[in-house]
Amino acid sequence: MDLAALQRGFGLPATPFGLAGCLIQPAEQQTLGQPSVCIDYGSAHALALGGLLQAVPLGVAALPPTAVAPPAVAAASAAAAALAPVPSPELDLLLAEAHEAYRAGDYTRALALCAPVHAASPCRVDALLLLGAAHYQRGEYAACVAANDAAILLDPGLAEAHANLANALQQLGDMDTAIVYYRSALRLKPRFTDALNNMASALVAKGLVPAAMEAYGAALAINPGLVDVHNNLGDLWRAQGAAGAAAARARYAEALRLDPGYAPAWRGLGDLAREAGDAAAALGCYGEAARLRPGYADALTGAGVALKELRRRSEAEACFEAAAALRPACALSLGNLGGMYYERGKLEPAIAAYRRALSLQPLFPEAYNNLGNALREAGRVGEAVEAYAACIRQQYARAGAPGAPLPGPVAGRLSVAYANLGGLLKASGQAAPAIACYEQVASLSPESPEAAANLGSAYKDAGQHDAAAAAYKRALALRPDFPEAFANLVHSLQCVCEWAERGPLFARLEGDVRRDLAGGRLPAVQPFHAMAYPFPADLALAISRAYAGQAALAAARLALPPLPHPPAAPLARGQRLRVAYVSADFGNHPLSHLMGSVFGLHDRTRVEVFCYALSPPDGSEWRRRIEAEAEHFVDASGWGPADIARRISADGVHVALNLNGYTRGARNEVFALRPAPVQASYMGFPATTGAPYLPWLITDPVVAPPTVRHCYSEALALMPHCYFVNDYARAHGDVLDKSTLPTRAEVGLPPGKVVYACSNQLYKFDPDTFATWCRILRRVPDRCTNPCPTSRDRLANPPGPWP
Template sequence: MGLSETAERAAALHRQAVAAQREGRVHEAMALFQQALALHKDAEVYLDFGSLLAGLSQWGPAGAVYAAALKLAPDSPDAHYGVALSLHAQGRPAEAEPHYRAVLAACPGVGAVWNNLGVALQEQGRPGAAEAAYREALRHQPEDAGTWKNLAVALDALGRTAEAESAYRAALARNPEHAVSLNNLGGLALAAGRPDEAWRIGGRMAALNPADRNGWMLLGNAAHATGRRGEAVRASAVAVRLAPDDPAPRHNHANALAAAGRREEAVAEYRTVIRLQPDSLAAVDLAVELCGLHDTAGALAVLRGAIGRHPEHGAAWRVLGQTLTGALRPEAALDALRRAVALDPGDPAGWEDLAAAATLADRVAPSIDALRRVRRLSPAYNPALAQLVQQQRHACDWRDLPALERDLIGRMRAGALGVPPFGLLAVDTTPADQQAAAERWARQKAHGVPAVARPTVSGDGRLRIGYLSADFHEHATAYLMAELLERHDRRRFAVTAYSTGIDDGSPMRRRLTAAVERFVDLRDRSDRDAAQAIAADGIDILVDLKGYTAFARTAILAARPAPVQVNWLGYPGTMGADFIDVILADAVTIPPGEEGFYSEAVVRLPHCYQPNDRHRAIAERTPSRADCGLPEDGFVFCCFNSPYKLTPAVFDVWARLLRTVPGSVLWLYAGNPLVAGNLRREAAARGVAPERLVFAPPRPLAEHLARHRLADLFLDTLPYNAHTTASDALWSGLPVVTCRGGTFAGRVAASLLDTVGLPELVTDSPAVYEALALDLARDLARLAGLKARLAAARTASPLFDGDRFARDLEDAYRAIWQRFAPAGDPR
């Protein structure tokens, strides 16, 4: 066959191929294109064949065919365009770009090509260049909704959110049902803090296409952002039903379940996300929920797996640190959190967690440093300010403390959230201040906590009392409570201790376990499970011994596991909570007329509200003064209160006493070396030789009580008095001078002294407090008389009469039950 005949035969096959393609005979068309090209290489045939393959999304073969056309016709815009589309479709936008540009050089008015170039540039991470391409495309095709959407994506990537929103609205003006623009606009509204608008857009998407998962996801996210937890769960569940194998809707649904407090369901959903997408960072969210369920081992395993896959993921390291802190492994937590802040030094949450771990490890200096970093990164963040104040108080670092305290109090009085109430007890606040802060804190703690069902439990006629605490081990609260628990009348009261703290294996732990009818360890139970366990036991009166102190489990109480709930002993102030019915006090700690500052009903015990243990052993051997670093001669003022209770104003008084009483020393407790250095600096600034301050390290209780014999007079603090430390001093025979404060926390020592029969040691102003301490230091005979009266009070005073206290408390429980019992209960 001659050349012309071959070309004619190829042209005929080409025409037949095009006809077959039009009639849908695809495989026949492909064979005809190949036959035509076998006879004669022609650019037009290649272009039509490439179009067929592209229509079938066979982008690899199509690209090869278009490339062959380009060899034959290097200036062909169609060939360049075919190559560009093929490369782009195969995920090679950088290689596609020059071919798009070649098309535009020849045909600059084709808007679709400018749009595709913009997409290729966007995919290369060049949103600025993409914007220019999209704007050129819109110059030629201004009514194309897709190009407006693409422009919006580029503007959003450039951080020009307002312009991006305008571009999405322009797309929707051209096509009101443009689903991607609706979805992205809803996402921007949500990110901008307009969840109601996002909710409306999600509803519109769901109405337009109920089978579109994205609309339901947007509805769920918008509901989640506004705290409508039930709606968030329902909407995200629809998205999951529409796309059960897509991890994104499942992750959103898991988040909604977690926010709704449905932790077990959230855990199952997060696990499904990870099964569908093994490298998903949903593992971090899963670990958080496992921690909430007190499955620390499970959380640690998940986090270590996530970190193994993503070693540079700061959030995973941070949650690992949180988990280790919660497991009381602060040194390991510090290692993890140092890694977290190194990876993301601008995240204040990581520094806050680092401060918490350092505090638990009793490393005050790094805790203070971390909290100062939080303050620099987030100056308006109230919890960091509150914790910084508390940590500087623990270190007796007073250099800028007055200004920090004024700032904290000012924020609290302005209605700030996130101010822990306990930290306000030791600063100059009023009962009204403390109530306001407690009420806000209680609302935060109770938010979203559903009440547990309380089943009807048949009893034996006894009143069922439950004590809830994390301190059933070697702890100040346990020292006070032990004898009371042993002396409860088991004929009339069924007593259960619910422990949420560690088992330290100590003799005290064993004593407390034996002292009650039932001892239930709830430490590894979730708040919800713990509340359900208490409710299932049919507890009548649940007594919280923690309040808002460290390791409190307030959410257990917020779930209302008992019909009557009482705040007692562990927290000297109101909890401000509608789920706490009663606060136990006495006429000194809460004087008549101050009931309005307490959200609870005030029930007063006839003597001091504080129990004591007559079995607290005092070591027979008294150490020598030399053993304790004290001078052989000279008056010994002492204060064994925690350092955070010391204030510059009280220290001023103590410094004047030291200057006035020759040879005297001040004996203080200091478990942290920072305390000694800071207080010696403060003493020198007040004209007192630093060596006149002597510091007592921690010792076992019996030895600590024995060394009280070396002191002459205990000086109390204000505005937060000595509590257990005052009882220790009085039990050891050491007189305490106090100044009655304006709040519960500042009146406890006065209550103890009244009850022990030494009311003359209670003063009502700092000046009188100072004068009394000075008088006693100069009148050793009077001081000896006080010590003799204290020795007699060990057996005669109600303060140390465990039987009388138990009966008084039980009478109070009976009265409380009669007042607050559910209708129809006969007991």
């Protein structure tokens, strides 16, 4: 079915839809998953109230002949009789006109006509009932309560006033008092099916599903032909999952037997089909529902979900927008639309939809969580942190009293929000608060292997490798087949030189990686680690290609049209070559320590340099220096990949250099969008990127000798001597002046000995390398070692025997 046909089937014009929403509550996004949606189509509460007040007699209703009013009711009725209004043809005519306006849906006119009747005769219960009904339809629930309260004072035996008061209380969220008034109405009028139907919706809101089913059953026992009640009971059975599917189907079928044109029952059948995994059948049911009731928002919502599951995302988006246009003030609708925009990479529309939802319903923790996801993807870290924090606060507030045990669903939602916040904090280098978040997740979900693994990753990033290894082992105890946890455990063990089981561990790890690659899954071993592991060269290349493919897929989701490039022609006289350096490491990082001067040393008569920073200012001297010396410095740390790529393209860059590769903070999606005609990898990642959008690698013949050229996807631009920039002569020129250097004694080194040092992280060397060092040290008489501070303790007390 094409989009135009689908729109015609739903009674809609085949034109673009505007922004709006639908009745699906967005589900939280897991840290390791993609974002998704779960359905809450028009609850039983909303369906039950659909035509309720129209069924309430607008005159004074008497008690059934067999009913006996209790003394208090009888006394109040006697008082009401004493205050009985004097008949007035003029007032009767006004009230009749008010009734006609109400039946025509003109509730404002109904109120205007009824007001003088009530003012002239405040004891007319029929006028009070109409006033309450009109206020209800206008959403003025407190005024509806007041009108029905006054009617009950005048005639305590009027069951309709009790029921209508209960309806308004239910809309105000006072379910307990609403249920009391529904029961009062039923005592006065035991066969009052509207009261049973709506009391059931209040019981559902309280979580009393069996009692609600009993109320629906009582209504059907009185009148088996109540189509709405059959449908509502079907919705309740459907909410029980697979166990209730057959009963739900029977109720929907009975509703359609009674009324073949009853659209909500087709919607219910569509829900059943979709939940059973048959999205195509579901789409047919939703189409029939919308054919029967053009502009049926719930049917559009269901169709959007089904189309999404069928991967017809543009059609799904159109359905969500159309459904939302019908309910522009529905927060759940806007939240759902935001979820669809997010899934399609439309981050700014998603953010706008979530913010609009929150303006309508400020207490909406799920929308805050999903807003955080969208802001995170857009690179707006500070705002994302605030959104996740708001979600967590509201989840605790929803849970009730502090310190009380959290219900399972609440603990699950809190775990998701804490995990998302922890992931964001970890990615932005805030290790301690990230660990605190993941510890909360592990406490809330003690049997979750993902929670234990995420906690391990937070410890690992903070350099707490022993704690990380313990957390990974916990994750693997909960789920032995957990490749990501196993890969990270292996890495943490290498970071503490735990080599006792190195051979078997890497053999298993290689097997896991090859299975992932064969299955089309992203391997758990990252490219930066793969180049330091004892893997075959072809496997390292395959890992890089898989990660390059992931970045390309993320870029494709942004749906950005091809970006314009400068003309493919020789530079004209006086025209400069525009070179872009893109990095997350403009700051206190080895890359800036090594090449901090390069960005300002280009010949400005021939080269125009642009630096695009993917990380915010860190206040370091290196960041300040690069900002000052580069001809153009752009802080793009708060931008999304699409915005960065557009800017590089708009700046007319000829050559774009990726200084990250697969190191922390990389935004390879930017290069996958191909903002420049020539793109290359340099410095940050010396191995292959495996990325077709980075067709060049700047290296040298020592790092990439001819014998290993097959290990690279790139064409190699070979520097004649060494590709590795070293800025010590400019940045640390003082070390060249011996008169300014400290003595050996001043830095704790013995005089007259050769000093061997290694400043690398421990996972970068292996037992063979360490054994070679030991052999050298044994053969050199006057020597000492000075490993980097993070390595010293571990090497001084190695976990295994010294080679």
